[in-house]
Amino acid sequence: MNNLKNVGRIVFAIPFAIFGIMHFMKAGDMSGMVPSWVPGGVFWVYVIGLALLAAAISIILKKQIYLASVLLAVLLFVFILTMHLPTIMGGDQMAMSNLLKDMSLAGGALLIAGLFKDNS
Secondary structure: OOOHHHHHHHHHHHHHHHHHHHHHHHHHHHHHHHHOOOOOHHHHHHHHHHHHHHHHHHHHHHHOOOHHEEEEEEHHHHHHHHHHHHHHHHOOHHHHHHHHHHHHHHHHHHHHHHOOOOOO
16 A cells, blocks of 8 residues: 555656756746746746745655645645636636646645645
8 A cells, every 4th residue: 555655656746857857958838837826937837837946855865745735735726726727717718728637736746735635
């Protein structure tokens, strides 16, 4: 059972590490996704990239895994509220898949937090 937990934890974290790296590699392209009412565009892309990378490293190394997973879930819910929901309300129903993806990932992050709470 512990092997499954550990494999699942690592498999869950790897995409976040890749997403974090992509934020640094494609910051200019991603800056258009920052809501227009948030100043600093590309700055926030770098901050989010760093947050995603830090969460992934923390989850993989099992260092502060509870805190990292809860903060990752909060970040994903912020994405839902500030990016995906307004886009859907604006008529882009294709954004629903991104909302559901981030909701599932937030649920996974909370599950990781619960499973590894005692390992922090």
